[in-house]
Amino acid sequence: MERLLVLIAGFVALSVMLLLPATAAYSGYQSTVNILRTEAEINARLTSQLVNANPELWKVETLRLEELLRRRPLDRTPEVRSVLDAAGALVSAVRDEVGAPHVEAASPVYDSGRVVGTLRVQRSLRPLLVQTAWFALLGVLLGGAVFTALKVLPLRALHRTQERLVHEATHDALTGLPNRVLFRDRLEQAMRRCERTGRPMALLYLDVDRFKDINDSLGHEAGDRVLRHVARILQSCVEAGIQRMRRSADSEFTIARLGGDEFTVLLESAAAMQDVSSLAERILEALQAPVAVGGNELVVSGSLGIALYPHDHATLDTLLCQADMAMYRAKDLGRNTYQYFNDELNRSIQHRIALEQSLRGALERGEFRLHYQPKAHLATGAVTGVEALLRWERPGFGLVGPDAFIPALEESRLIVPVGAWVIETACAQLVAWDRAGMAGLSMAVNLSARQFHDRDLPQRIADILRTHDIAPCRLELELTESLLMEDNELSRKILLELARVGVRVAIDDFGTGHSSLAYLKRFKVDTLKMDRSFVRDLPHDAAIATAVTALAHSLSLSVVCEGVETAEQLAFLRTLDCDAIQGFFLGRPMPVPAIDDWLRRHRAGDEALTAWRRLAPAAPRREPRRLVATQTEAA
Amino acid sequence: MTISIRTFLRSSRGLRATLAVALAAALAPLAAQADPVRLGGTGSALATMAQLAQAYRTLDPSFQLEVVPNLGSGGGLKALAAGSVQLAVASRALKPEEAAAGLRAVEYGRTPFLIATTKAGVTDLTRAQIADLYAGRTSHWGDGQPVRLVLRPASDGDSALLASLSPEIKSALATAMAREGMVTGMTDQDAVDAIERLPGGLGTASLALLQSERRRAHPVSIDGIAPTPANVLAGRYPYVKQLYVVTRVGAPASVAGFVAFIGSEAGRRVLADTGHAVAPAGTVTASAAPQR
Numbered sequence: 001m002e003r004l005l006v007l008i009a010g011f012v013a014l015s016v017m018l019l020l021p022a023t024a025a026y027s028g029y030q031s032t033v034n035i036l037r038t039e040a041e042i043n044a045r046l047t048s049q050l051v052n053a054n055p056e057l058w059k060v061e062t063l064r065l066e067e068l069l070r071r072r073p074l075d076r077t078p079e080v081r082s083v084l085d086a087a088g089a090l091v092s093a094v095r096d097e098v099g100a101p102h103v104e105a106a107s108p109v110y111d112s113g114r115v116v117g118t119l120r121v122q123r124s125l126r127p128l129l130v131q132t133a134w135f136a137l138l139g140v141l142l143g144g145a146v147f148t149a150l151k152v153l154p155l156r157a158l159h160r161t162q163e164r165l166v167h168e169a170t171h172d173a174l175t176g177l178p179n180r181v182l183f184r185d186r187l188e189q190a191m192r193r194c195e196r197t198g199r200p201m202a203l204l205y206l207d208v209d210r211f212k213d214i215n216d217s218l219g220h221e222a223g224d225r226v227l228r229h230v231a232r233i234l235q236s237c238v239e240a241g242i243q244r245m246r247r248s249a250d251s252e253f254t255i256a257r258l259g260g261d262e263f264t265v266l267l268e269s270a271a272a273m274q275d276v277s278s279l280a281e282r283i284l285e286a287l288q289a290p291v292a293v294g295g296n297e298l299v300v301s302g303s304l305g306i307a308l309y310p311h312d313h314a315t316l317d318t319l320l321c322q323a324d325m326a327m328y329r330a331k332d333l334g335r336n337t338y339q340y341f342n343d344e345l346n347r348s349i350q351h352r353i354a355l356e357q358s359l360r361g362a363l364e365r366g367e368f369r370l371h372y373q374p375k376a377h378l379a380t381g382a383v384t385g386v387e388a389l390l391r392w393e394r395p396g397f398g399l400v401g402p403d404a405f406i407p408a409l410e411e412s413r414l415i416v417p418v419g420a421w422v423i424e425t426a427c428a429q430l431v432a433w434d435r436a437g438m439a440g441l442s443m444a445v446n447l448s449a450r451q452f453h454d455r456d457l458p459q460r461i462a463d464i465l466r467t468h469d470i471a472p473c474r475l476e477l478e479l480t481e482s483l484l485m486e487d488n489e490l491s492r493k494i495l496l497e498l499a500r501v502g503v504r505v506a507i508d509d510f511g512t513g514h515s516s517l518a519y520l521k522r523f524k525v526d527t528l529k530m531d532r533s534f535v536r537d538l539p540h541d542a543a544i545a546t547a548v549t550a551l552a553h554s555l556s557l558s559v560v561c562e563g564v565e566t567a568e569q570l571a572f573l574r575t576l577d578c579d580a581i582q583g584f585f586l587g588r589p590m591p592v593p594a595i596d597d598w599l600r601r602h603r604a605g606d607e608a609l610t611a612w613r614r615l616a617p618a619a620p621r622r623e624p625r626r627l628v629a630t631q632t633e634a635a
Numbered sequence: 636m637t638i639s640i641r642t643f644l645r646s647s648r649g650l651r652a653t654l655a656v657a658l659a660a661a662l663a664p665l666a667a668q669a670d671p672v673r674l675g676g677t678g679s680a681l682a683t684m685a686q687l688a689q690a691y692r693t694l695d696p697s698f699q700l701e702v703v704p705n706l707g708s709g710g711g712l713k714a715l716a717a718g719s720v721q722l723a724v725a726s727r728a729l730k731p732e733e734a735a736a737g738l739r740a741v742e743y744g745r746t747p748f749l750i751a752t753t754k755a756g757v758t759d760l761t762r763a764q765i766a767d768l769y770a771g772r773t774s775h776w777g778d779g780q781p782v783r784l785v786l787r788p789a790s791d792g793d794s795a796l797l798a799s800l801s802p803e804i805k806s807a808l809a810t811a812m813a814r815e816g817m818v819t820g821m822t823d824q825d826a827v828d829a830i831e832r833l834p835g836g837l838g839t840a841s842l843a844l845l846q847s848e849r850r851r852a853h854p855v856s857i858d859g860i861a862p863t864p865a866n867v868l869a870g871r872y873p874y875v876k877q878l879y880v881v882t883r884v885g886a887p888a889s890v891a892g893f894v895a896f897i898g899s900e901a902g903r904r905v906l907a908d909t910g911h912a913v914a915p916a917g918t919v920t921a922s923a924a925p926q927r
Binding site: 048052053055056108109110111112113114115 | 782833
């Protein structure tokens, strides 16, 4: 295109350069020839009249002929005028000084219609050549101007358009930052430079924490605003960081948005690890400045992964992948932090990738199982219910415990459908036991954070309970303290909705998280499940267990002690007036046929299962606290 | 009057002797001086009219004629209609619009239309030879002298008359007119002047002009028939110019008297002496032009 423009401009300019003098020369020549023709014709007529007046002796009338030839109009352009006879011999002539080259015109002289001579008028072409030279000079100037105008102006417009198109193709429209295409190009060049010079570089990979939640709950406009905010923060932090680094090294940087909420920062000639670390810290800190979104102030955070080159030997794609892995590691570590890529991380990431791939489709393939662990009323020894515990029958690995795959389920969002399957299956099992004559049991189900924050959860639970015709109070949802604390207000609302459905709520692993006495009062909670770590050291270290039990009772909450494994622990818990126990001492988590058998045997008073009731004297009689199954069992 | 006569003399050398007599008469203090009658028109008739005037003055010494040269038939009629002259002579009949403008024409005579030359020994040409001369096929006389044709303007009556001689001559005339550098006589006098001036010159003229102006050029017989009034009257020579004297309605008595004189015996004698074919007395009739 550029070459074509130059060609067109050159052609037009050349045309101007040539046409101007050519036109001037042609028109000047034609004009001169026409003047000469007219003069020749007029003078030939006058000469013919002279011939007609004296046809036989006109050639000797030299004086008259010369006088006739000297007659000139006002134009005194130098000319040679001559009369020749029919044989071409000169008859008469008047001559001015006329330089070569010449142009001439001739017209016949008649004697009564017979040609008897020729009248010739001659002029010099020099004035025309000089005039043409001036026009040629003007043509060169004009041609140059035309060439400049035709080449420079459209080229400038073309370059602008090209620049705009290139910018659009290589930059993110929302933030104005380089996009993935440009970033990869810069990264590739930087890696080459790095190989040449040996100066290290760092790749920072930032992902905005819970960005999808922001988008989902506040809308895409809010999401866009957050992304612009993040871009600004990155720019200001990196520029400030680079200013500091330049004292010691010549650093270049590129900030890009790869897509979604993923940003990258490429630091060339990163002087030292501590510089990179301090930059990462500054970015994370600055990100937490509140951003106004739709009238609200939102605090966002990010997780940063850092890969170093050539420290972390990699190709372009693997370097990006390493930074990405490090970023995920930072997320795993609770978000709002940064992590460097290392080999151990690599291995764990590979493991998690494989785990996630296996988890996809596990539900459809029916690889999940539920095991049930019984709970019993401490005072009466009656089995009040079970806790449903998820297990995964992973092909090639056997039965996998929840700690090994629940985080992956959570991260991949598969937890929502799997969690729904758990509630559905547990409720179905409850109905099966009812029908098998083991009515009145309660069912506890663990909820993950993502499940808990799913807006449809209360309705989904209500639907399941209605489908199976189960009293809502027989279903207990177990939540962790940290989950409730993540979003205080939102948690309160969800708990209220769940209370409206009628299900019970238990705080799982109480005492290990952000135990806040305030939320116990504020939230609609029914049961505290004392963490197994407080039960493990009983009866020697009973301070916390004693305090927790007293606290729960003072708030009219029932207490379930987890991890009861010995008779001593059980005996001591009786003295604390705990409401219920759960643990290996009572029964391990069991799959369906085993738990059925266990329940039947327990109900039938199997000595092996019920002997513990006599291990210690019963604690002073107290009204059971909102432990529904207890009454049924007692009945 | 004096200036007009001088101009006329310069342009018509053949008339000099005739007009010298008229001038002498005009200057003679024999009679009371009247306003001169101004006359213009075809060159073939001007000298004849001067001679007629001179003859008429024997009857009316107060009559004076001022001849305006170089008008031609059309110019003379226009001048008459405009009142610039009181009398016109024409070699053609009146056009209807000219008659409607109050002009009245009387044919006073016919004169042979002829080929004239000064070339000695050239006394007779066939129409074929005339065609060859005009077409340029014959470009030199027998002695090697170039034939120098003198043409008339294409719109002039003489060109039409020449073309009427034969289709070959008509074609040859067109060829001649298309040639560059040809000599053209604008009036009858100019043409005869050129014929006489150019060595080997040849062109058209009327017998009235040659005889009334006593020109050096001589007429040439066509196909053996000499252009004489007798041959015209006998119908042997068919190429003639009809000559008309034209007046305006209500012309003064002096004009009417002069016109009447032209048709008189004395006038007819003058006409016969100046190359006109004059019919016997009483046969002069009004032209075919409309009277009203």
